[in-house]
Amino acid sequence: QPLLEVKDLTAVIAESKQEILKRVNLVVYEGEVHAIMGKNGSGKSTFSKVLVGHPDYEVTGGSVLFKGENLLDLDPEERPLSGLFMSFQSPVEIPGVSNIDFLNMAYNAQKRKLGLPELGPIEFFGYLQPKLELVNMKGDFLNRNVNEGFSGGEKKRNEILQLAVLGADLTILDEIDSGLDVDALKDVANAVNKLLTPKNSLSMITHYLRLLEFIKPTWVHIMEDGSIKKAGDISLAKALEKEGYRAIADY
Ligand code: ADP
Ligand code: MG
Ligand code: MG
Numbered sequence: 001q002p003l004l005e006v007k008d009l010t011a012v013i014a015e016s017k018q019e020i021l022k023r024v025n026l027v028v029y030e031g032e033v034h035a036i037m038g039k040n041g042s043g044k045s046t047f048s049k050v051l052v053g054h055p056d057y058e059v060t061g062g063s064v065l066f067k068g069e070n071l072l073d074l075d076p077e078e079r080p081l082s083g084l085f086m087s088f089q090s091p092v093e094i095p096g097v098s099n100i101d102f103l104n105m106a107y108n109a110q111k112r113k114l115g116l117p118e119l120g121p122i123e124f125f126g127y128l129q130p131k132l133e134l135v136n137m138k139g140d141f142l143n144r145n146v147n148e149g150f151s152g153g154e155k156k157r158n159e160i161l162q163l164a165v166l167g168a169d170l171t172i173l174d175e176i177d178s179g180l181d182v183d184a185l186k187d188v189a190n191a192v193n194k195l196l197t198p199k200n201s202l203s204m205i206t207h208y209l210r211l212l213e214f215i216k217p218t219w220v221h222i223m224e225d226g227s228i229k230k231a232g233d234i235s236l237a238k239a240l241e242k243e244g245y246r247a248i249a250d251y
Contacts, residue, residue: 003067004028021057032218034221035237036221038222042226086173093147094147099158103128135164136191137158141158153179173205174205178207
């Protein structure tokens with residue numbers, strides 16, 4: 001049974017009813033890494049946001065099964081608890097809430113739902129230490145407000161820190177490599193690789209082959225005009241990098 005099965009998913013912008021996703025199909029099995037590529041405006045971010053239940057969009061057709069259950073029936077707040085994690089292209093800043101308090105609250109909310117023990121601030125600090133090392137982040141980030149004044153690279157590391165704290169069966173990373181220097185990219189990629197197991201899966205949106213050389217994809221998909229038009233292995237990304245989208249038109 002697939003971990004995620006998207007069938008003919010169609011979605012519109014809630015406000016204008018403009019159709020953005022047009023029959024998207026995607027099947028993800030446990031342990032797989034999927035790369036989603038495609039020109040700007042092809043619908044990659046929208047597809048990811050629809051999966052996590054972003055309120056800007058309305059599903060008008062198709063189905064999504066996640067772990068055999070209808071994902072679209074779940075409230076957006078329930079989806080992370082069901083094992084879905086998404087890192088947004090532009091992570092939100094949360095003024096007045098320190099990073100460590102935010103992480104601790106998110107962790108405890110998850111455990112509470114699952115009927116598992118919560119952690120107090122001191123225990124949580126201990127739980128966090130190896131995860132900070134994993135993303136190569138300095139401890140002083142914990143006391144700053146969530147993402148406030150963080151550089152692009154710091155925001156991305158912080159997203160992976162959240163993932164490390166919460167865990168996920170399916171992780172969706174939207175352009176986690178954008179704006180990263182080579183060292184930060186390596187740190188982020190190494191951390192993601194360490195979090196991958198044969199039981200969980202990753203879907204990552206990227207424009208660049210560089211990321212796929214660090215995090216090896218099982219499948220590469222090309223999104224175009226609101227649906228996935230092509231699928232292949234890394235050679236698809238290589239052809240794209242070398243010759244652009246025109247070259248893969250009849251790949
Ligand atoms: P990608 O991530 O592939 O660059 P997006 O999914 O962000 O593309 O956007 C796909 C198309 O839908 C774009 O033309 C974008 O302008 C439009 N779009 C997405 N979300 C909204 C929105 N909330 N309001 C208006 N237009 C939107
Ligand atoms: Mg884009
Ligand atoms: Mg995008």
